[in-house]
Amino acid sequence: MKRGAVVGIAAGAAAALIIGGSLVWWLLNRAPSAEDAARSYLNALAAGDFEAIEAMRATRLDAEAERILAESFRGAESFVADPRIEEIRSAQDTTSVRASAEIAGDRHDIVFVLAEDGAGWTLTGDYLASLEASAVLSATGELIGDSVWVSGALAPAGSDLALLPAEYRLEAAPRGLLSGTNSVALSNDEPSTVVLEASITPEAGTMAQEQIDAYAAACAQPAAAVPADCGLRVPWAADLASLTSVAFRIDKSPALVLSPDLRSFAATDGAVVATATGTTRQGSTGSFTYRADDWALRGSVSFAGDEMLLAVD
Known part of the structure:
Protein backbone atom coordinates (compact mmCIF):
# COMPACT_ATOMS: atom_id res chain seq x y z
CA MET A 1 0.00 0.00 0.00
CA LYS A 2 2.76 2.38 0.86
CA ARG A 3 4.58 1.64 -2.42
CA GLY A 4 1.41 2.26 -4.46
CA ALA A 5 0.90 5.66 -2.86
CA VAL A 6 4.41 6.68 -3.84
CA VAL A 7 3.83 5.62 -7.45
CA GLY A 8 0.56 7.50 -7.60
CA ILE A 9 2.10 10.74 -6.40
CA ALA A 10 4.90 10.43 -8.97
CA ALA A 11 2.41 9.90 -11.80
CA GLY A 12 0.45 12.95 -10.75
CA ALA A 13 3.60 15.08 -10.75
CA ALA A 14 4.45 13.93 -14.27
CA ALA A 15 0.98 14.84 -15.48
CA ALA A 16 1.25 18.28 -13.90
CA LEU A 17 4.60 18.78 -15.59
CA ILE A 18 3.18 17.90 -19.00
CA ILE A 19 0.24 20.30 -18.58
CA GLY A 20 2.56 23.08 -17.44
CA GLY A 21 4.81 22.58 -20.47
CA SER A 22 1.83 22.90 -22.82
CA LEU A 23 0.81 26.16 -21.17
CA VAL A 24 4.30 27.64 -21.63
CA TRP A 25 4.33 26.61 -25.33
CA TRP A 26 0.93 28.26 -25.88
CA LEU A 27 2.00 31.47 -24.15
CA LEU A 28 5.15 31.69 -26.26
CA ASN A 29 3.47 30.92 -29.56
CA ARG A 30 0.11 32.69 -29.35
CA ALA A 31 -0.43 35.55 -31.78
CA PRO A 32 0.07 39.02 -30.29
CA SER A 33 -3.06 40.92 -29.49
CA ALA A 34 -3.94 44.35 -30.85
CA GLU A 35 -2.98 45.81 -27.48
CA ASP A 36 0.42 44.08 -27.69
CA ALA A 37 0.95 45.55 -31.16
CA ALA A 38 -0.13 49.00 -29.99
CA ARG A 39 2.36 48.89 -27.14
CA SER A 40 5.09 47.72 -29.52
CA TYR A 41 4.46 50.72 -31.78
CA LEU A 42 4.41 53.20 -28.90
CA ASN A 43 7.59 51.71 -27.43
CA ALA A 44 9.30 51.98 -30.82
CA LEU A 45 8.30 55.65 -31.03
CA ALA A 46 9.76 56.24 -27.57
CA ALA A 47 12.98 54.40 -28.43
CA GLY A 48 13.41 56.09 -31.81
CA ASP A 49 13.46 52.64 -33.40
CA PHE A 50 12.57 53.43 -37.00
CA GLU A 51 13.26 49.89 -38.20
CA ALA A 52 10.69 48.44 -35.78
CA ILE A 53 8.11 50.99 -36.92
CA GLU A 54 8.96 50.33 -40.56
CA ALA A 55 8.22 46.63 -40.06
CA MET A 56 4.70 47.49 -38.86
CA ARG A 57 3.77 49.81 -41.74
CA ALA A 58 1.28 48.41 -44.23
CA THR A 59 1.83 50.96 -47.02
CA ARG A 60 4.64 53.19 -48.28
CA LEU A 61 4.86 56.79 -49.47
CA ASP A 62 6.73 57.83 -52.60
CA ALA A 63 10.53 57.53 -52.50
CA GLU A 64 11.20 61.19 -51.60
CA ALA A 65 8.59 61.22 -48.84
CA GLU A 66 10.02 57.96 -47.47
CA ARG A 67 13.50 59.51 -47.34
CA ILE A 68 12.21 62.53 -45.43
CA LEU A 69 10.20 60.34 -43.04
CA ALA A 70 13.21 58.16 -42.18
CA GLU A 71 15.94 60.82 -42.04
CA SER A 72 13.87 63.27 -40.01
CA PHE A 73 12.86 60.67 -37.41
CA ARG A 74 16.37 59.26 -37.04
CA GLY A 75 17.66 62.79 -36.41
CA ALA A 76 14.74 63.92 -34.23
CA GLU A 77 15.41 66.37 -31.42
CA SER A 78 13.67 64.07 -28.97
CA PHE A 79 11.25 61.15 -29.02
CA VAL A 80 7.96 60.61 -27.23
CA ALA A 81 8.06 59.84 -23.51
CA ASP A 82 5.72 58.03 -21.12
CA PRO A 83 3.40 56.62 -23.81
CA ARG A 84 0.02 55.36 -22.54
CA ILE A 85 -2.86 53.58 -24.21
CA GLU A 86 -6.01 55.52 -23.39
CA GLU A 87 -8.64 53.67 -25.42
CA ILE A 88 -8.89 50.67 -27.74
CA ARG A 89 -11.85 49.91 -29.99
CA SER A 90 -12.04 46.83 -32.21
CA ALA A 91 -14.24 46.32 -35.25
CA GLN A 92 -13.87 43.25 -37.46
CA ASP A 93 -10.19 43.07 -38.49
CA THR A 94 -9.15 46.57 -37.40
CA THR A 95 -8.51 48.14 -34.03
CA SER A 96 -8.55 51.90 -33.37
CA VAL A 97 -6.17 53.10 -30.69
CA ARG A 98 -6.11 56.40 -28.87
CA ALA A 99 -2.92 56.85 -26.92
CA SER A 100 -1.06 59.77 -25.39
CA ALA A 101 2.57 60.67 -24.79
CA GLU A 102 4.76 63.56 -23.75
CA ILE A 103 6.43 65.33 -26.67
CA ALA A 104 8.79 68.17 -25.77
CA GLY A 105 7.27 68.33 -22.29
CA ASP A 106 3.60 68.53 -23.29
CA ARG A 107 1.12 65.68 -23.51
CA HIS A 108 -0.32 64.94 -26.96
CA ASP A 109 -2.80 62.44 -28.31
CA ILE A 110 -1.48 59.81 -30.69
CA VAL A 111 -4.15 58.02 -32.68
CA PHE A 112 -3.66 55.12 -35.08
CA VAL A 113 -5.39 52.09 -36.54
CA LEU A 114 -4.08 48.54 -36.53
CA ALA A 115 -5.18 45.96 -39.09
CA GLU A 116 -4.89 42.19 -38.66
CA ASP A 117 -3.76 40.54 -41.90
CA GLY A 118 -3.33 36.96 -40.74
CA ALA A 119 0.40 37.31 -40.19
CA GLY A 120 0.21 40.04 -37.56
CA TRP A 121 -0.88 43.60 -36.90
CA THR A 122 0.08 46.46 -39.19
CA LEU A 123 -0.29 50.24 -39.01
CA THR A 124 -2.86 51.61 -41.40
CA GLY A 125 -4.82 54.81 -41.93
CA ASP A 126 -3.70 58.26 -40.83
CA TYR A 127 -1.04 57.48 -38.22
CA LEU A 128 1.49 60.05 -39.52
CA ALA A 129 1.75 63.66 -38.38
CA SER A 130 1.51 66.58 -40.82
CA LEU A 131 3.95 69.51 -40.98
CA GLU A 132 4.26 72.44 -43.35
CA ALA A 133 7.44 74.47 -42.81
CA SER A 134 8.89 77.43 -44.67
CA ALA A 135 11.21 80.39 -44.09
CA VAL A 136 10.79 84.12 -44.61
CA LEU A 137 13.47 86.77 -44.68
CA SER A 138 13.16 88.69 -41.43
CA ALA A 139 14.08 91.99 -43.14
CA THR A 140 11.29 91.80 -45.74
CA GLY A 141 8.86 89.09 -44.64
CA GLU A 142 9.16 87.45 -48.07
CA LEU A 143 9.57 83.71 -48.54
CA ILE A 144 13.16 82.64 -49.04
CA GLY A 145 14.58 79.32 -50.18
CA ASP A 146 12.80 76.28 -51.54
CA SER A 147 13.81 73.92 -48.73
CA VAL A 148 14.02 73.61 -44.95
CA TRP A 149 15.85 71.21 -42.67
CA VAL A 150 13.61 68.99 -40.55
CA SER A 151 16.11 67.50 -38.11
CA GLY A 152 18.20 65.20 -40.34
CA ALA A 153 16.19 65.66 -43.54
CA LEU A 154 16.33 68.37 -46.18
CA ALA A 155 12.68 68.80 -47.20
CA PRO A 156 10.75 70.99 -49.63
CA ALA A 157 9.44 74.20 -48.06
CA GLY A 158 5.72 74.85 -48.05
CA SER A 159 4.85 71.20 -48.65
CA ASP A 160 2.73 68.88 -46.54
CA LEU A 161 5.32 66.61 -44.91
CA ALA A 162 4.31 63.26 -43.41
CA LEU A 163 6.31 62.59 -40.23
CA LEU A 164 6.20 60.33 -37.20
CA PRO A 165 5.28 61.75 -33.78
CA ALA A 166 8.41 63.31 -32.23
CA GLU A 167 10.07 66.66 -31.57
CA TYR A 168 11.89 68.06 -34.62
CA ARG A 169 14.42 70.85 -35.03
CA LEU A 170 13.66 73.11 -37.99
CA GLU A 171 16.34 75.16 -39.75
CA ALA A 172 16.30 77.47 -42.73
CA ALA A 173 18.24 76.19 -45.74
CA PRO A 174 21.00 76.51 -46.76
CA ARG A 175 22.07 75.57 -43.26
CA GLY A 176 24.95 77.79 -42.11
CA LEU A 177 24.22 80.43 -44.75
CA LEU A 178 20.75 81.39 -43.53
CA SER A 179 20.01 81.62 -39.83
CA GLY A 180 16.60 80.77 -38.41
CA THR A 181 15.72 77.81 -36.22
CA ASN A 182 12.78 76.51 -34.22
CA SER A 183 11.54 73.27 -32.70
CA VAL A 184 8.14 71.69 -33.17
CA ALA A 185 6.42 68.94 -31.19
CA LEU A 186 4.50 66.85 -33.71
CA SER A 187 1.71 64.36 -33.28
CA ASN A 188 -1.15 63.42 -35.56
CA ASP A 189 -3.77 65.00 -33.33
CA GLU A 190 -3.59 68.15 -35.48
CA PRO A 191 -1.46 69.46 -38.39
CA SER A 192 1.32 71.97 -37.71
CA THR A 193 2.52 74.96 -39.71
CA VAL A 194 5.82 76.68 -38.86
CA VAL A 195 7.32 79.76 -40.51
CA LEU A 196 10.96 80.40 -39.69
CA GLU A 197 12.37 83.92 -39.62
CA ALA A 198 15.68 83.80 -41.47
CA SER A 199 18.55 86.19 -42.02
CA ILE A 200 21.86 86.00 -43.84
CA THR A 201 24.89 84.84 -41.86
Missing part, protein backbone atom coordinates in the same frame (compact mmCIF):
# COMPACT_ATOMS: atom_id res chain seq x y z
CA PRO A 202 28.40 86.34 -42.04
CA GLU A 203 29.57 83.01 -43.46
CA ALA A 204 27.26 83.49 -46.45
CA GLY A 205 28.93 86.77 -47.39
CA THR A 206 32.34 85.16 -47.11
CA MET A 207 31.35 82.21 -49.27
CA ALA A 208 29.68 84.46 -51.84
CA GLN A 209 32.88 86.50 -52.12
CA GLU A 210 34.86 83.29 -52.61
CA GLN A 211 32.51 82.31 -55.44
CA ILE A 212 32.97 85.69 -57.11
CA ASP A 213 36.75 85.48 -56.70
CA ALA A 214 36.73 82.07 -58.38
CA TYR A 215 34.48 83.35 -61.16
CA ALA A 216 36.71 86.39 -61.69
CA ALA A 217 39.79 84.16 -61.84
CA ALA A 218 38.11 82.03 -64.54
CA CYS A 219 37.25 85.19 -66.47
CA ALA A 220 40.88 86.28 -66.35
CA GLN A 221 42.33 83.21 -68.05
CA PRO A 222 44.19 83.84 -71.34
CA ALA A 223 41.78 83.68 -74.27
CA ALA A 224 41.46 84.32 -77.98
CA ALA A 225 38.65 86.81 -77.33
CA VAL A 226 37.35 88.95 -74.51
CA PRO A 227 35.16 86.57 -72.45
CA ALA A 228 31.44 87.25 -72.25
CA ASP A 229 29.50 87.67 -68.99
CA CYS A 230 32.62 88.82 -67.18
CA GLY A 231 32.15 92.58 -67.04
CA LEU A 232 35.39 93.04 -68.97
CA ARG A 233 35.71 95.77 -71.60
CA VAL A 234 38.99 95.78 -73.55
CA PRO A 235 39.13 98.54 -76.22
CA TRP A 236 41.61 96.63 -78.39
CA ALA A 237 39.88 97.78 -81.62
CA ALA A 238 41.31 101.27 -81.05
CA ASP A 239 44.81 99.93 -81.63
CA LEU A 240 44.49 96.59 -83.45
CA ALA A 241 42.88 95.53 -86.70
CA SER A 242 42.35 92.02 -85.35
CA LEU A 243 42.78 90.30 -82.01
CA THR A 244 44.87 87.16 -81.62
CA SER A 245 44.84 86.77 -77.83
CA VAL A 246 44.19 88.63 -74.62
CA ALA A 247 45.79 88.08 -71.21
CA PHE A 248 44.62 89.48 -67.87
CA ARG A 249 46.11 90.32 -64.51
CA ILE A 250 43.79 90.88 -61.55
CA ASP A 251 45.12 93.55 -59.22
CA LYS A 252 41.96 93.58 -57.07
CA SER A 253 38.98 91.29 -57.24
CA PRO A 254 35.55 92.97 -57.23
CA ALA A 255 34.13 93.27 -53.71
CA LEU A 256 30.69 91.68 -53.34
CA VAL A 257 27.68 93.12 -51.52
CA LEU A 258 24.37 91.23 -51.28
CA SER A 259 21.16 93.23 -51.64
CA PRO A 260 18.98 93.58 -48.51
CA ASP A 261 16.31 91.32 -50.04
CA LEU A 262 18.97 88.71 -50.97
CA ARG A 263 17.75 88.61 -54.55
CA SER A 264 20.76 90.23 -56.22
CA PHE A 265 24.41 91.11 -55.71
CA ALA A 266 26.88 93.72 -56.91
CA ALA A 267 30.61 93.10 -56.92
CA THR A 268 32.37 96.38 -57.66
CA ASP A 269 35.64 98.33 -57.51
CA GLY A 270 37.76 95.60 -59.03
CA ALA A 271 41.02 96.41 -60.78
CA VAL A 272 42.18 94.43 -63.82
CA VAL A 273 44.89 94.84 -66.46
CA ALA A 274 44.41 93.40 -69.96
CA THR A 275 47.11 92.88 -72.59
CA ALA A 276 45.76 92.45 -76.09
CA THR A 277 47.91 90.98 -78.87
CA GLY A 278 47.02 91.02 -82.53
CA THR A 279 47.64 92.56 -85.91
CA THR A 280 47.91 96.32 -86.19
CA ARG A 281 46.45 98.34 -89.03
CA GLN A 282 49.94 98.50 -90.48
CA GLY A 283 50.02 94.70 -90.67
CA SER A 284 52.53 94.06 -87.93
CA THR A 285 52.09 92.19 -84.65
CA GLY A 286 51.46 94.43 -81.70
CA SER A 287 50.54 94.27 -78.02
CA PHE A 288 48.67 96.92 -76.06
CA THR A 289 47.86 97.12 -72.37
CA TYR A 290 44.68 98.54 -70.83
CA ARG A 291 43.73 99.03 -67.19
CA ALA A 292 40.29 99.27 -65.57
CA ASP A 293 39.78 100.31 -61.95
CA ASP A 294 35.99 99.96 -62.08
CA TRP A 295 35.65 96.26 -62.87
CA ALA A 296 32.23 95.07 -61.70
CA LEU A 297 30.14 91.91 -61.75
CA ARG A 298 26.40 91.96 -61.07
CA GLY A 299 23.70 89.33 -60.98
CA SER A 300 21.00 87.47 -59.11
CA VAL A 301 20.98 85.40 -55.92
CA SER A 302 18.87 82.32 -55.29
CA PHE A 303 18.67 79.63 -52.62
CA ALA A 304 18.03 76.13 -53.91
CA GLY A 305 18.17 73.06 -51.70
CA ASP A 306 21.14 73.52 -49.40
CA GLU A 307 23.02 75.89 -51.72
CA MET A 308 23.23 79.61 -52.41
CA LEU A 309 23.59 80.28 -56.13
CA LEU A 310 24.98 83.42 -57.77
CA ALA A 311 24.14 84.02 -61.43
CA VAL A 312 26.14 86.73 -63.21
CA ASP A 313 24.09 88.87 -65.59
Whole structure:
Protein backbone atom coordinates (compact mmCIF):
# COMPACT_ATOMS: atom_id res chain seq x y z
CA MET A 1 0.00 0.00 0.00
CA LYS A 2 2.76 2.38 0.86
CA ARG A 3 4.58 1.64 -2.42
CA GLY A 4 1.41 2.26 -4.46
CA ALA A 5 0.90 5.66 -2.86
CA VAL A 6 4.41 6.68 -3.84
CA VAL A 7 3.83 5.62 -7.45
CA GLY A 8 0.56 7.50 -7.60
CA ILE A 9 2.10 10.74 -6.40
CA ALA A 10 4.90 10.43 -8.97
CA ALA A 11 2.41 9.90 -11.80
CA GLY A 12 0.45 12.95 -10.75
CA ALA A 13 3.60 15.08 -10.75
CA ALA A 14 4.45 13.93 -14.27
CA ALA A 15 0.98 14.84 -15.48
CA ALA A 16 1.25 18.28 -13.90
CA LEU A 17 4.60 18.78 -15.59
CA ILE A 18 3.18 17.90 -19.00
CA ILE A 19 0.24 20.30 -18.58
CA GLY A 20 2.56 23.08 -17.44
CA GLY A 21 4.81 22.58 -20.47
CA SER A 22 1.83 22.90 -22.82
CA LEU A 23 0.81 26.16 -21.17
CA VAL A 24 4.30 27.64 -21.63
CA TRP A 25 4.33 26.61 -25.33
CA TRP A 26 0.93 28.26 -25.88
CA LEU A 27 2.00 31.47 -24.15
CA LEU A 28 5.15 31.69 -26.26
CA ASN A 29 3.47 30.92 -29.56
CA ARG A 30 0.11 32.69 -29.35
CA ALA A 31 -0.43 35.55 -31.78
CA PRO A 32 0.07 39.02 -30.29
CA SER A 33 -3.06 40.92 -29.49
CA ALA A 34 -3.94 44.35 -30.85
CA GLU A 35 -2.98 45.81 -27.48
CA ASP A 36 0.42 44.08 -27.69
CA ALA A 37 0.95 45.55 -31.16
CA ALA A 38 -0.13 49.00 -29.99
CA ARG A 39 2.36 48.89 -27.14
CA SER A 40 5.09 47.72 -29.52
CA TYR A 41 4.46 50.72 -31.78
CA LEU A 42 4.41 53.20 -28.90
CA ASN A 43 7.59 51.71 -27.43
CA ALA A 44 9.30 51.98 -30.82
CA LEU A 45 8.30 55.65 -31.03
CA ALA A 46 9.76 56.24 -27.57
CA ALA A 47 12.98 54.40 -28.43
CA GLY A 48 13.41 56.09 -31.81
CA ASP A 49 13.46 52.64 -33.40
CA PHE A 50 12.57 53.43 -37.00
CA GLU A 51 13.26 49.89 -38.20
CA ALA A 52 10.69 48.44 -35.78
CA ILE A 53 8.11 50.99 -36.92
CA GLU A 54 8.96 50.33 -40.56
CA ALA A 55 8.22 46.63 -40.06
CA MET A 56 4.70 47.49 -38.86
CA ARG A 57 3.77 49.81 -41.74
CA ALA A 58 1.28 48.41 -44.23
CA THR A 59 1.83 50.96 -47.02
CA ARG A 60 4.64 53.19 -48.28
CA LEU A 61 4.86 56.79 -49.47
CA ASP A 62 6.73 57.83 -52.60
CA ALA A 63 10.53 57.53 -52.50
CA GLU A 64 11.20 61.19 -51.60
CA ALA A 65 8.59 61.22 -48.84
CA GLU A 66 10.02 57.96 -47.47
CA ARG A 67 13.50 59.51 -47.34
CA ILE A 68 12.21 62.53 -45.43
CA LEU A 69 10.20 60.34 -43.04
CA ALA A 70 13.21 58.16 -42.18
CA GLU A 71 15.94 60.82 -42.04
CA SER A 72 13.87 63.27 -40.01
CA PHE A 73 12.86 60.67 -37.41
CA ARG A 74 16.37 59.26 -37.04
CA GLY A 75 17.66 62.79 -36.41
CA ALA A 76 14.74 63.92 -34.23
CA GLU A 77 15.41 66.37 -31.42
CA SER A 78 13.67 64.07 -28.97
CA PHE A 79 11.25 61.15 -29.02
CA VAL A 80 7.96 60.61 -27.23
CA ALA A 81 8.06 59.84 -23.51
CA ASP A 82 5.72 58.03 -21.12
CA PRO A 83 3.40 56.62 -23.81
CA ARG A 84 0.02 55.36 -22.54
CA ILE A 85 -2.86 53.58 -24.21
CA GLU A 86 -6.01 55.52 -23.39
CA GLU A 87 -8.64 53.67 -25.42
CA ILE A 88 -8.89 50.67 -27.74
CA ARG A 89 -11.85 49.91 -29.99
CA SER A 90 -12.04 46.83 -32.21
CA ALA A 91 -14.24 46.32 -35.25
CA GLN A 92 -13.87 43.25 -37.46
CA ASP A 93 -10.19 43.07 -38.49
CA THR A 94 -9.15 46.57 -37.40
CA THR A 95 -8.51 48.14 -34.03
CA SER A 96 -8.55 51.90 -33.37
CA VAL A 97 -6.17 53.10 -30.69
CA ARG A 98 -6.11 56.40 -28.87
CA ALA A 99 -2.92 56.85 -26.92
CA SER A 100 -1.06 59.77 -25.39
CA ALA A 101 2.57 60.67 -24.79
CA GLU A 102 4.76 63.56 -23.75
CA ILE A 103 6.43 65.33 -26.67
CA ALA A 104 8.79 68.17 -25.77
CA GLY A 105 7.27 68.33 -22.29
CA ASP A 106 3.60 68.53 -23.29
CA ARG A 107 1.12 65.68 -23.51
CA HIS A 108 -0.32 64.94 -26.96
CA ASP A 109 -2.80 62.44 -28.31
CA ILE A 110 -1.48 59.81 -30.69
CA VAL A 111 -4.15 58.02 -32.68
CA PHE A 112 -3.66 55.12 -35.08
CA VAL A 113 -5.39 52.09 -36.54
CA LEU A 114 -4.08 48.54 -36.53
CA ALA A 115 -5.18 45.96 -39.09
CA GLU A 116 -4.89 42.19 -38.66
CA ASP A 117 -3.76 40.54 -41.90
CA GLY A 118 -3.33 36.96 -40.74
CA ALA A 119 0.40 37.31 -40.19
CA GLY A 120 0.21 40.04 -37.56
CA TRP A 121 -0.88 43.60 -36.90
CA THR A 122 0.08 46.46 -39.19
CA LEU A 123 -0.29 50.24 -39.01
CA THR A 124 -2.86 51.61 -41.40
CA GLY A 125 -4.82 54.81 -41.93
CA ASP A 126 -3.70 58.26 -40.83
CA TYR A 127 -1.04 57.48 -38.22
CA LEU A 128 1.49 60.05 -39.52
CA ALA A 129 1.75 63.66 -38.38
CA SER A 130 1.51 66.58 -40.82
CA LEU A 131 3.95 69.51 -40.98
CA GLU A 132 4.26 72.44 -43.35
CA ALA A 133 7.44 74.47 -42.81
CA SER A 134 8.89 77.43 -44.67
CA ALA A 135 11.21 80.39 -44.09
CA VAL A 136 10.79 84.12 -44.61
CA LEU A 137 13.47 86.77 -44.68
CA SER A 138 13.16 88.69 -41.43
CA ALA A 139 14.08 91.99 -43.14
CA THR A 140 11.29 91.80 -45.74
CA GLY A 141 8.86 89.09 -44.64
CA GLU A 142 9.16 87.45 -48.07
CA LEU A 143 9.57 83.71 -48.54
CA ILE A 144 13.16 82.64 -49.04
CA GLY A 145 14.58 79.32 -50.18
CA ASP A 146 12.80 76.28 -51.54
CA SER A 147 13.81 73.92 -48.73
CA VAL A 148 14.02 73.61 -44.95
CA TRP A 149 15.85 71.21 -42.67
CA VAL A 150 13.61 68.99 -40.55
CA SER A 151 16.11 67.50 -38.11
CA GLY A 152 18.20 65.20 -40.34
CA ALA A 153 16.19 65.66 -43.54
CA LEU A 154 16.33 68.37 -46.18
CA ALA A 155 12.68 68.80 -47.20
CA PRO A 156 10.75 70.99 -49.63
CA ALA A 157 9.44 74.20 -48.06
CA GLY A 158 5.72 74.85 -48.05
CA SER A 159 4.85 71.20 -48.65
CA ASP A 160 2.73 68.88 -46.54
CA LEU A 161 5.32 66.61 -44.91
CA ALA A 162 4.31 63.26 -43.41
CA LEU A 163 6.31 62.59 -40.23
CA LEU A 164 6.20 60.33 -37.20
CA PRO A 165 5.28 61.75 -33.78
CA ALA A 166 8.41 63.31 -32.23
CA GLU A 167 10.07 66.66 -31.57
CA TYR A 168 11.89 68.06 -34.62
CA ARG A 169 14.42 70.85 -35.03
CA LEU A 170 13.66 73.11 -37.99
CA GLU A 171 16.34 75.16 -39.75
CA ALA A 172 16.30 77.47 -42.73
CA ALA A 173 18.24 76.19 -45.74
CA PRO A 174 21.00 76.51 -46.76
CA ARG A 175 22.07 75.57 -43.26
CA GLY A 176 24.95 77.79 -42.11
CA LEU A 177 24.22 80.43 -44.75
CA LEU A 178 20.75 81.39 -43.53
CA SER A 179 20.01 81.62 -39.83
CA GLY A 180 16.60 80.77 -38.41
CA THR A 181 15.72 77.81 -36.22
CA ASN A 182 12.78 76.51 -34.22
CA SER A 183 11.54 73.27 -32.70
CA VAL A 184 8.14 71.69 -33.17
CA ALA A 185 6.42 68.94 -31.19
CA LEU A 186 4.50 66.85 -33.71
CA SER A 187 1.71 64.36 -33.28
CA ASN A 188 -1.15 63.42 -35.56
CA ASP A 189 -3.77 65.00 -33.33
CA GLU A 190 -3.59 68.15 -35.48
CA PRO A 191 -1.46 69.46 -38.39
CA SER A 192 1.32 71.97 -37.71
CA THR A 193 2.52 74.96 -39.71
CA VAL A 194 5.82 76.68 -38.86
CA VAL A 195 7.32 79.76 -40.51
CA LEU A 196 10.96 80.40 -39.69
CA GLU A 197 12.37 83.92 -39.62
CA ALA A 198 15.68 83.80 -41.47
CA SER A 199 18.55 86.19 -42.02
CA ILE A 200 21.86 86.00 -43.84
CA THR A 201 24.89 84.84 -41.86
CA PRO A 202 28.40 86.34 -42.04
CA GLU A 203 29.57 83.01 -43.46
CA ALA A 204 27.26 83.49 -46.45
CA GLY A 205 28.93 86.77 -47.39
CA THR A 206 32.34 85.16 -47.11
CA MET A 207 31.35 82.21 -49.27
CA ALA A 208 29.68 84.46 -51.84
CA GLN A 209 32.88 86.50 -52.12
CA GLU A 210 34.86 83.29 -52.61
CA GLN A 211 32.51 82.31 -55.44
CA ILE A 212 32.97 85.69 -57.11
CA ASP A 213 36.75 85.48 -56.70
CA ALA A 214 36.73 82.07 -58.38
CA TYR A 215 34.48 83.35 -61.16
CA ALA A 216 36.71 86.39 -61.69
CA ALA A 217 39.79 84.16 -61.84
CA ALA A 218 38.11 82.03 -64.54
CA CYS A 219 37.25 85.19 -66.47
CA ALA A 220 40.88 86.28 -66.35
CA GLN A 221 42.33 83.21 -68.05
CA PRO A 222 44.19 83.84 -71.34
CA ALA A 223 41.78 83.68 -74.27
CA ALA A 224 41.46 84.32 -77.98
CA ALA A 225 38.65 86.81 -77.33
CA VAL A 226 37.35 88.95 -74.51
CA PRO A 227 35.16 86.57 -72.45
CA ALA A 228 31.44 87.25 -72.25
CA ASP A 229 29.50 87.67 -68.99
CA CYS A 230 32.62 88.82 -67.18
CA GLY A 231 32.15 92.58 -67.04
CA LEU A 232 35.39 93.04 -68.97
CA ARG A 233 35.71 95.77 -71.60
CA VAL A 234 38.99 95.78 -73.55
CA PRO A 235 39.13 98.54 -76.22
CA TRP A 236 41.61 96.63 -78.39
CA ALA A 237 39.88 97.78 -81.62
CA ALA A 238 41.31 101.27 -81.05
CA ASP A 239 44.81 99.93 -81.63
CA LEU A 240 44.49 96.59 -83.45
CA ALA A 241 42.88 95.53 -86.70
CA SER A 242 42.35 92.02 -85.35
CA LEU A 243 42.78 90.30 -82.01
CA THR A 244 44.87 87.16 -81.62
CA SER A 245 44.84 86.77 -77.83
CA VAL A 246 44.19 88.63 -74.62
CA ALA A 247 45.79 88.08 -71.21
CA PHE A 248 44.62 89.48 -67.87
CA ARG A 249 46.11 90.32 -64.51
CA ILE A 250 43.79 90.88 -61.55
CA ASP A 251 45.12 93.55 -59.22
CA LYS A 252 41.96 93.58 -57.07
CA SER A 253 38.98 91.29 -57.24
CA PRO A 254 35.55 92.97 -57.23
CA ALA A 255 34.13 93.27 -53.71
CA LEU A 256 30.69 91.68 -53.34
CA VAL A 257 27.68 93.12 -51.52
CA LEU A 258 24.37 91.23 -51.28
CA SER A 259 21.16 93.23 -51.64
CA PRO A 260 18.98 93.58 -48.51
CA ASP A 261 16.31 91.32 -50.04
CA LEU A 262 18.97 88.71 -50.97
CA ARG A 263 17.75 88.61 -54.55
CA SER A 264 20.76 90.23 -56.22
CA PHE A 265 24.41 91.11 -55.71
CA ALA A 266 26.88 93.72 -56.91
CA ALA A 267 30.61 93.10 -56.92
CA THR A 268 32.37 96.38 -57.66
CA ASP A 269 35.64 98.33 -57.51
CA GLY A 270 37.76 95.60 -59.03
CA ALA A 271 41.02 96.41 -60.78
CA VAL A 272 42.18 94.43 -63.82
CA VAL A 273 44.89 94.84 -66.46
CA ALA A 274 44.41 93.40 -69.96
CA THR A 275 47.11 92.88 -72.59
CA ALA A 276 45.76 92.45 -76.09
CA THR A 277 47.91 90.98 -78.87
CA GLY A 278 47.02 91.02 -82.53
CA THR A 279 47.64 92.56 -85.91
CA THR A 280 47.91 96.32 -86.19
CA ARG A 281 46.45 98.34 -89.03
CA GLN A 282 49.94 98.50 -90.48
CA GLY A 283 50.02 94.70 -90.67
CA SER A 284 52.53 94.06 -87.93
CA THR A 285 52.09 92.19 -84.65
CA GLY A 286 51.46 94.43 -81.70
CA SER A 287 50.54 94.27 -78.02
CA PHE A 288 48.67 96.92 -76.06
CA THR A 289 47.86 97.12 -72.37
CA TYR A 290 44.68 98.54 -70.83
CA ARG A 291 43.73 99.03 -67.19
CA ALA A 292 40.29 99.27 -65.57
CA ASP A 293 39.78 100.31 -61.95
CA ASP A 294 35.99 99.96 -62.08
CA TRP A 295 35.65 96.26 -62.87
CA ALA A 296 32.23 95.07 -61.70
CA LEU A 297 30.14 91.91 -61.75
CA ARG A 298 26.40 91.96 -61.07
CA GLY A 299 23.70 89.33 -60.98
CA SER A 300 21.00 87.47 -59.11
CA VAL A 301 20.98 85.40 -55.92
CA SER A 302 18.87 82.32 -55.29
CA PHE A 303 18.67 79.63 -52.62
CA ALA A 304 18.03 76.13 -53.91
CA GLY A 305 18.17 73.06 -51.70
CA ASP A 306 21.14 73.52 -49.40
CA GLU A 307 23.02 75.89 -51.72
CA MET A 308 23.23 79.61 -52.41
CA LEU A 309 23.59 80.28 -56.13
CA LEU A 310 24.98 83.42 -57.77
CA ALA A 311 24.14 84.02 -61.43
CA VAL A 312 26.14 86.73 -63.21
CA ASP A 313 24.09 88.87 -65.59
